[in-house]
Amino acid sequence: MIEFIDIRKIYHQGEHKIVALDGVNLHVKAGEIFGVLGQSGAGKSTLIRCVNQLEKPSSGYVRVNGQEITSLSGVALRQARQRIGMIFQHFNLLSCRTVAENIAFPLEVIGYSKLRRKAKVEELLALVGLEGKANAYPAQLSGGQKQRVGIARALAGEPNVLLSDEATSALDPQTTRSILELLRDLNQRMGLTILLITHEMGVVKQICDSVAILHAGKVVEQGSVSDLASQPDSLLAREFFPRSHNYIPRPGTVLATVAFANESARNSIFTTLTRRFDIDVNILNGSVETVGDRRVGQFQVELAGIKVTQALEYLHNSEYAVEVH
Ligand SMILES: Nc1ncnc2c1ncn2[C@@H]1O[C@H](COP(=O)(O)OP(=O)(O)OP(=O)(O)O)[C@@H](O)[C@H]1O
Ligand SMILES: [Mg+2]
Structure with missing residues (x-):
């Protein structure tokens, strides 16, 4: 649905060149919720603004629904933008x-009659759970509303793509959850692709199917959220499951990280290891998280016993990912 092909964006500030995007390639599939994660200044806003051409890339191009948007201008660009919604x-x-007038605004721009606008606004108010608020002014609403x-x-323009630039960053955790649920619901009911x-x-963790991590204008990791979360050494897993770094294993023990992303896999694996291989398992750190509809877990363990090698082999051959430190 959205393809970024070799996107570079350079801002010029007097003598200075700021490379905001440095060769970004990404592919957002139709119907998925794709998250771009990155620290302040990583280039996230610049990237998302290239999709609706609020920002023109210095080189490379963006395709939306098969159409190269970077080459459009005038009426053609306005029409393409109508199919790309954005929230801030x-x-x-x-x-x-x-x-009601705020929601009707884009409909006025595209020339809907007053009657059609009224009907569409009512439909949209119901869709986002704001029935009864048509005549309120923004100042009378909560952040979530x-x-x-x-x-x-x-x-309003019946887009097939919705862009969201930090749409929940100004909201409290509970309101954030309800807005994310609404986005997930719209994604599922309408097949809306969300970047x-x-x-x-x-x-x-709550709503993305796929993720890309942006660092200093470059994509440093991308993939399905649950796949990345179940790889012990991925950047995403490191964020999901913080480790204790300064632990020194006791002599004769093996320090390992064990990860899983499968319904049938659980932390009771350690009981199995103890019984089968007669080893001691000392859990140092770890947790199990729900990612989408999967349970993903990661544990840092210290293993001791004669059959540790066989136990590690058993883990490798089952549905666990193991990293020995
Ligand atoms: N209009 C501009 N002119 C000059 N430099 C800019 C402009 N917009 C962004 N930049 C620079 O480009 C880089 C990326 O900025 P961008 O706003 O895309 O980051 P971001 O990841 O969205 O950050 P944040 O999380 O703080 O919103 C930064 O170094 C920023 O200072
Ligand atoms: Mg930003």
């Missing part, structure tokens, strides 16, 4: 317009 961290609502207006407005950027791991 600070909502960007017009404070002098009511909720404002973002629901933002979402309704973004969906969202965030610096919060929790957002990726």
